[in-house]
Structures are given as C-alpha cells and as structure tokens.
Amino acid sequence: MREALRRWAPGLAALLAYRRVDLGPDLRAGLAVAAVAIPVGIAYAELAGFRPEVGLYSCVFPLFAYAIFGSSRQLVLGPDAATCAVIASAVAPLAAGDGAAYAALSAELALLTGIICILARFLRLGVLADFLSKPILxxxxxxxxxxxxxxxxxxxxxxxxxxxxxxxxxxDLVLRLGETHPPTLLIALGAFGLMIASGRLLPAFPAAVLAMAGAALAVFLLGLDLAGVKTLGVVPAGLPGVMLVRLDPDALAALVPAAGGLALVSFTSMMLTSRSFASKNGYEVDPDKDFAALGAANVVSALTHGFAISGADSRTAMADAAGGRTHAAALFAAIAVALVLMFLTAPLRYVPVAALGAVLVMAGLSLVDLATLRLIARADRAEAVISLLATLGVVVLGATQGILVAVVLALLRFLRMSARPRVEILGRVAGMPGFHALSRHESATAPHGLVIFRFNGPLVFFNAGHFRHALLAATSAEEGAPKAVILDLLPVTEVDVTGLFTLKEVSDALRQRGIALVGAGRQTEWRNWMVTHGFNPDGIDIHPTLRKAVEALAAADTDQSDAGDTKAS
Structure with missing residues (x-):
C-alpha cells in the first residue's frame, strides 16, 4: 500500500510521514508565498482576461492537487505569465467579447490541458521536459x-x-499619447516607484503587495476613483463551488492544439523550476509523476472556476527562501489565500487597474533574460538566432502560434543535429593515449596509410547520405589513396536498414579503389545487427578497439611486405 502510494501520490505519501519539526518553517513559508500569490494572482487574472477573484481561485484548490500527486517538495503552482498570455491569445478570438463564453472556454482549455498532461504521464512522456532547448525556451x-x-x-x-x-x-497607443489620463499614469508611476524602492530597501518584503496596497490607499484617501481612475471594484467573497465543465464541440478544433502547446510549455518551464530547487536541496523529482500532478491541478482548477496554471518560479523561490521544507508549505499558502477570499476581499475594491498593470510590467521585465541570450550567442550564434526567432514568433504571431513556432524550431534543431552529426578524422598525439581529432590538435598525426573516421551519431535513413559523402570525401582528401579506413563504431549508437545498405555500398566503393573498410568497437553488437538484417558479417572486419584495428592493419601490411620481399628474392 505504501509503495503504491509513493508511486501514484508521492506528495500524499510524504504528508502522511510529516514531521512536526517542519511545521514552523512550512507555516512561515506558506504565509510568505500567500503574500506574493495574492497580488500576482489578481494581476495575472487581469492579464488572462478574468475578474480578480478567478486568479485567487486558481491559487487554492489546484495547490492541494499538486501537494497530493507531485514529487517536488517546494514547487508552488499558480497563475503564470506565459500560460495567462496563451490563455488570452487562444480564448479571446473564440469568445468574441462574450464574458460567459470566455469563462466557459477557459475552463474547457484548462480541463483539456489537464487531460493531456495526465495522458502524457501514462505514455511516459516526462522526457518532454528536455524537448524545448534552453535557447528556445x-x-x-x-x-x-x-x-x-x-x-x-x-x-x-x-x-x-x-x-x-x-x-x-x-x-496606435504611441500615436495617441496625448490622450493619457494623468491620474492613472501617476498611480502607475507611484506603483513602479514603490516596487523599485521595496526591492532595494525591503528585499524580503513582496514588492507587489506594497505597490497594490499603496495604490489602493491612495485611491481610498484621495477619491481617485471619482477622478476616473479604474479600480477592481467589488470582489465577491467566498470560495468557488464545483462546476461541471462542458466541452464545446465547435471549439475543440481550436482548443485542443492550444491545450497541447500549453501542456508542453507549462510542463517544460515547471520542470526547469522544480529541478533547480530539487538540485539545490539535494533530492530528485520525477517528471512523469509531475506531468500527472500538473494535469490533476489543471483539472481541479477547471472544476473550481479557475484557469490553466503552471509552476510559479517566483512563488517557489519565495517558499525556498522562507525555509519551506515540504509540500505542506504550498498547502498553508492555499489556506491563507482561501481565508483572504472568505474574509478580506473588501479592500481589494480600491486596487487600481493601473497598479496591476505596473505589477505585470515588472513581472514581464523579470522574464527578460538578455544575460543568458548573450551567453548563448557566445557559445553558438546559430542557437542565438533560433532563440531570437522564437521571440519574434511570439511577438508577431501571438502566444498560441508562438508555441507552434517554438515546437517547430525544436524539431528543426533536432533534425539538423541528427541529420548532420559531427564527423572527425582521428590520429595520435604525442604524450596522449588513444586517438584524437586532427581538427582539435595541431600536433596530431594520422597513422600512415590509414584514415580513422568517427561519425558522432546513429547511422540511419536521414543521415546515411551525409555519412557516405563525408567518408568518401575523407578518403579522397588524403595525399595518395589510403590503404584502409577504420570506422570508429563506438559513437554509432544505432543503425537501421538504410544505414546497413549504405555501409555496404561504401565498402564496395572503397574496395573497388583498393581500400579496405574495417570497424572498431561494438564488435558483438555490430555483428548481431548485420546477421539480423541478412548481411554477411565477414564482409567487414570488426575489431574490439581502434588500437587493435590499427595494430591488425599494420601487421597485415608487414606480412604483405615480407611476402613481397620473399617473392622478389
């Protein structure tokens, strides 16, 4: 029973073994997380096109779902900038300004996202956490x-x-800057100032809380709402009930792809956060279990009037900084948000929309990572171009289509790397054991009369032509035809039928030129592959190592020389 619980509900298994010594740190961390989650949840609800209470609903019951099924001790789920942008991009065109339709379609999107995540867990697609490369993400x-x-x-x-x-x-806005409403702009600038000052003077205090509280106080004391400053208005008190989500057949064609993209992006970014904090605190997370946990949280969010959510890096960082040790910290945060919903919504009516805009601008700026982009550009300019294309795709096409651009770029990157593996010619370096790439060592020299060829990838249908061209080019580049080519088989992790046919064709072409083709490494494995596919295993000699192959060819060359000398004498 305990093993089954750890397998299917690792969070619940950890909570059942909860230690009293963790209660104080988890409670403090939960309150700190709630202090961040409340203003951010309201701001992100505004970003996604919802009333503020909907953002708070998404910070309560979904956290209980992850605490039961998730494997990370510190990850906090909630509204996220990227997911909210995708929700607005996917749902707004379908709702066409109808508020009720917007809410229903958003719940349907969250439900579909959750179902896709749960299915992905059973298909063991946790490996997708590594699908979007760092530059693309x-x-x-x-x-x-x-x-x-x-x-x-x-x-x-x-x-x-x-x-x-x-x-x-x-x-359009830049052309109409003269229509700016001064009191609204002043509120936004004041909120910016409070957040910047808070970050410098009170780094441990949630800057968004201070900005929203200060702006609300200014509206209340100065009557700015009467001067045209928009506020949240009345926020209904109480917790949401459970609702039945109806799937609209007419909207499925548009929502299913959006849900798939949302599942991929939210899971990938969530795993980046959870893995970093797990590594910092010395434990492991399970991507497959967390895929299911994210799915359960999204299903619960849909059923409780919320919207699609993801891992929240700022709230997770707050939980860790405040000393949170277990899943209970997120539960305490959810309980604190629930208490605010039940008893403390009245002051929220004075929070100006401009202050929320300022909070979202700061949140958006915190997502910009130019430092990492510069590091990527130094390491590989092509990867930096891919990263910029992903950015351009989101800005020009929108968040939903931007996901498609990111996925296509990831696929193209994978195909480019797989279809054109690095090719190296090896030789010896004085004072260094083994064989090394001639291109990386100026003092490296190839064995006389031999080409040692390394193909760093599987030999399959989409790179077989590249293999043939590179190997034949390597033999043609030698001064005088080599006597033999040694193929380093250790990096060739897989071979399909096309690869074996190509290998045979290359061997025949080289034999016609008087050049032998031999292999080194994976001796038993390669012979089994060739026998399985009906090729003659004696057609190509396979040696256990490169050194053995070089020695065997040198010995054969010596024998031929001796035989020639004997015949001549």
Whole structure:
C-alpha cells in the first residue's frame, strides 16, 4: 500500500510521514508565498482576461492537487505569465467579447490541458521536459515578456480602444499619447516607484503587495476613483463551488492544439523550476509523476472556476527562501489565500487597474533574460538566432502560434543535429593515449596509410547520405589513396536498414579503389545487427578497439611486405 502510494501520490505519501519539526518553517513559508500569490494572482487574472477573484481561485484548490500527486517538495503552482498570455491569445478570438463564453472556454482549455498532461504521464512522456532547448525556451519567454509589457501600456495610460494585435495596439497607443489620463499614469508611476524602492530597501518584503496596497490607499484617501481612475471594484467573497465543465464541440478544433502547446510549455518551464530547487536541496523529482500532478491541478482548477496554471518560479523561490521544507508549505499558502477570499476581499475594491498593470510590467521585465541570450550567442550564434526567432514568433504571431513556432524550431534543431552529426578524422598525439581529432590538435598525426573516421551519431535513413559523402570525401582528401579506413563504431549508437545498405555500398566503393573498410568497437553488437538484417558479417572486419584495428592493419601490411620481399628474392 505504501509503495503504491509513493508511486501514484508521492506528495500524499510524504504528508502522511510529516514531521512536526517542519511545521514552523512550512507555516512561515506558506504565509510568505500567500503574500506574493495574492497580488500576482489578481494581476495575472487581469492579464488572462478574468475578474480578480478567478486568479485567487486558481491559487487554492489546484495547490492541494499538486501537494497530493507531485514529487517536488517546494514547487508552488499558480497563475503564470506565459500560460495567462496563451490563455488570452487562444480564448479571446473564440469568445468574441462574450464574458460567459470566455469563462466557459477557459475552463474547457484548462480541463483539456489537464487531460493531456495526465495522458502524457501514462505514455511516459516526462522526457518532454528536455524537448524545448534552453535557447528556445529563453526566446519564448522573452517574447512573452515583450507582449506582456506592451499589453499593459493601455492600462497605465488609460488610452481606450487600443485592442487587437499587440504591435498594432502599441503603434496606435504611441500615436495617441496625448490622450493619457494623468491620474492613472501617476498611480502607475507611484506603483513602479514603490516596487523599485521595496526591492532595494525591503528585499524580503513582496514588492507587489506594497505597490497594490499603496495604490489602493491612495485611491481610498484621495477619491481617485471619482477622478476616473479604474479600480477592481467589488470582489465577491467566498470560495468557488464545483462546476461541471462542458466541452464545446465547435471549439475543440481550436482548443485542443492550444491545450497541447500549453501542456508542453507549462510542463517544460515547471520542470526547469522544480529541478533547480530539487538540485539545490539535494533530492530528485520525477517528471512523469509531475506531468500527472500538473494535469490533476489543471483539472481541479477547471472544476473550481479557475484557469490553466503552471509552476510559479517566483512563488517557489519565495517558499525556498522562507525555509519551506515540504509540500505542506504550498498547502498553508492555499489556506491563507482561501481565508483572504472568505474574509478580506473588501479592500481589494480600491486596487487600481493601473497598479496591476505596473505589477505585470515588472513581472514581464523579470522574464527578460538578455544575460543568458548573450551567453548563448557566445557559445553558438546559430542557437542565438533560433532563440531570437522564437521571440519574434511570439511577438508577431501571438502566444498560441508562438508555441507552434517554438515546437517547430525544436524539431528543426533536432533534425539538423541528427541529420548532420559531427564527423572527425582521428590520429595520435604525442604524450596522449588513444586517438584524437586532427581538427582539435595541431600536433596530431594520422597513422600512415590509414584514415580513422568517427561519425558522432546513429547511422540511419536521414543521415546515411551525409555519412557516405563525408567518408568518401575523407578518403579522397588524403595525399595518395589510403590503404584502409577504420570506422570508429563506438559513437554509432544505432543503425537501421538504410544505414546497413549504405555501409555496404561504401565498402564496395572503397574496395573497388583498393581500400579496405574495417570497424572498431561494438564488435558483438555490430555483428548481431548485420546477421539480423541478412548481411554477411565477414564482409567487414570488426575489431574490439581502434588500437587493435590499427595494430591488425599494420601487421597485415608487414606480412604483405615480407611476402613481397620473399617473392622478389
């Protein structure tokens, strides 16, 4: 029973073995997380197009779901900038301004995302955590950051009618800057100032809390709502009930791809967060279990009037910094948010929308990672270009289509790397054992009359032509035809039928030129592959190591020389 619990509900298994010594640190961490989650949840609800209470609903019951099924002790789920941007991009065109339809479609999107995540767990697709490369993920998040910042400009200036595509809306807003509402702009600037000052003077205090509280107090004391400053208005008190999510057949064609992309991006970013904190605190997380836990949390969010959520890096960092040790910290945070919903919603009516816009701008700017982009550019300019293309895809096409761009870029990157593995010619370096690439060692020399060829990848249908061309080119580049080519088989992790046919064709072509082709490494494995596919295992000699292959060819060359000398004498 205990083993089954650890397998299917690792969080619950950990909570059942809870230690009293962890109660104090977890309680303090939970309250700290709630202090961040409340203003951020409200701000992200605004970003996704919801009333503020919906953002708080998404910070309560989903956390219980992850605490039961998740494997990370410190990960906190909740509304996330990237997921909220995708929700707005996917749902707004379908809802066409109908608030009830918007809420229903968002719940349907969250439910579909959850179902896809749960199915992915049973298909053991946790490996998708590594699917989006660092450059692509950085580019995607940079694009999300730009769209968030540009999307808030209308809120902090109160220039009406700047909807539509974010670039068009921004251009329109710049042309109409003269229509800026001064009190609204002053509130936003004050919120920015409070957040910047808080970050420098009170780094342990949630800056968003201070900004929203200060702005709400200014509205209340100065009557700024009467001067045209938009506020949240009345926020209903109480916890959400359970609702039945109805799947709209007409919307499925648009929502299923969006849900798939949302599942991939939210899971990938969540695993980056959970793995980093797990590594810091000396434990492991299980990607497959966390895929299911993310799915359960999204299903629960859909059933309790919430929207799709993901791992929240800022709230997870807060839980860790405040000393949170177990899943209970997230539960205490959820309970604190629930208490605010039940008893403390009245002050929220004075929170100005401009202050939320300022909070979202700061959140968007925190997603921008130019330092990592510079490091990527130094390491590989092609990867930096891919990262910039992912950013451009999000900004120009929108968050939903931006996911598709990111996925296509990831696939193209994978195909490029697989279809064109690195090819190396090996030789000896004085004072160093083994064989090394001639291109990386100026003093390396190839064995006389031999080409040692290394193909760093599987030999399969989509790179077999590259293999043939590179190997034949290597033999043609030698001064005088080599006597033999040694193929280093250790990096060749897989071979299919096309690869074996190509190998035979290359062997025949070399034999016609008087060049022998031999292999080194994976001796038993390669012979088994060739026998299984009906090739003659004696057609190509396979030696256990490169050294053995070189020695065997040198011995054969010596024998031939001796035989020639004997015949001549």
């Amino acid at each position: 950085i580019g995607f998040l940079n694009g999300i950051a730009i769209t968030i910042v540009l999307g808030q400009l209308a809120k902090i200036t109160r220039i009406e009618g700047t909807g539509g595509h974010v670039l068009h809306a921004t251009f």
